[in-house]
Amino acid sequence: EPEVTQTPSHQVTQMGQEVILRCVPISNHLYFYWYRQILGQKVEFLVSFYNNEISEKSEIFDDQFSVERPDGSNFTLKIRSTKLEDSAMYFCASSVGPFDYQPQHFGDGTRLSIL
Amino acid sequence: RKEVEQDPGPFNVPEGATVAFNCTYSNSASQSFFWYRQDCRKEPKLLMSVYSSGNEDGRFTAQLNRASQYISLLIRDSKLSDSATYLCVVRDSSYKLIFGSGTRLLVRP
Numbered sequence: 128e129p130e131v132t133q134t135p136s137h138q139v140t141q142m143g144q145e146v147i148l149r150c151v152p153i154s155n156h157l158y159f160y161w162y163r164q165i166l167g168q169k170v171e172f173l174v175s176f177y178n179n180e181i182s183e184k185s186e187i188f189d190d191q192f193s194v195e196r197p198d199g200s201n202f203t204l205k206i207r208s209t210k211l212e213d214s215a216m217y218f219c220a221s222s223v224g225p226f227d228y229q230p231q232h233f234g235d236g237t238r239l240s241i242l
Numbered sequence: 243r244k245e246v247e248q249d250p251g252p253f254n255v256p257e258g259a260t261v262a263f264n265c266t267y268s269n270s271a272s273q274s275f276f277w278y279r280q281d282c283r284k285e286p287k288l289l290m291s292v293y294s295s296g297n298e299d300g301r302f303t304a305q306l307n308r309a310s311q312y313i314s315l316l317i318r319d320s321k322l323s324d325s326a327t328y329l330c331v332v333r334d335s336s337y338k339l340i341f342g343s344g345t346r347l348l349v350r351p
Contacts, residue, residue: 172338
């Protein structure tokens with residue numbers, strides 16, 4: 128079964144540094160998403176991306192964050208000048224389309240630890 | 243009011259038991275409804291979509307009550323492998339999924 132893959136599985140970074148989290152969505156999917164889950168809390172939406180542009184973003188997704196699809200397969204989340212509170216599990220998801228019969232499939236996540 | 247509200251549990255049940263989870267959502271314009279399952283420190287995995295007429299997938303039955311803004315999940319004949327956190331998830335008119343905090347299920351031998 129096709130999967131969303133994410134790298135790295137764990138990233139440890141000093142506060143203030145930049146990190147790039149990478150995702151390879153399922154190949155025929157057109158909609159891409161990033162979510163995060165702080166330890167012990169619920170999964171929160173960050174951003175959705177379609178046709179090479181952001182289609183929606185949450186209040187969390189401020190100027191510190193950016194997304195990019197640099198080639199035909201990768202989808203990246205960049206966090207500039209990381210803060211301690213950015214420590215969380217970051218999940219990439221993808222779907223064929225935006226409709227309810229086209230569910231979002233999640234990668235196994237990148238655990239980001241900011242020191 | 244929380245957008246999606248669930249009883250955190252844990253529900254501790256013996257193998258073979260039937261267990262039911264409930265969820266309420268605040269936005270009456272919500273369009274799509276799902277149950278996801280999440281194992282400890284793993285990604286959410288789609289368990290089933292929830293349709294207006296209710297739907298069943300093996301031992302799992304989901305119901306939706308739009309008037310009461312209420313979603314339920316029933317698990318029959320619980321297995322040890324059903325132990326996980328069950329996430330109630332809603333999508334409004336936008337692309338994003340809105341997650342509840344989850345209900346934890348422990349199935350004991």
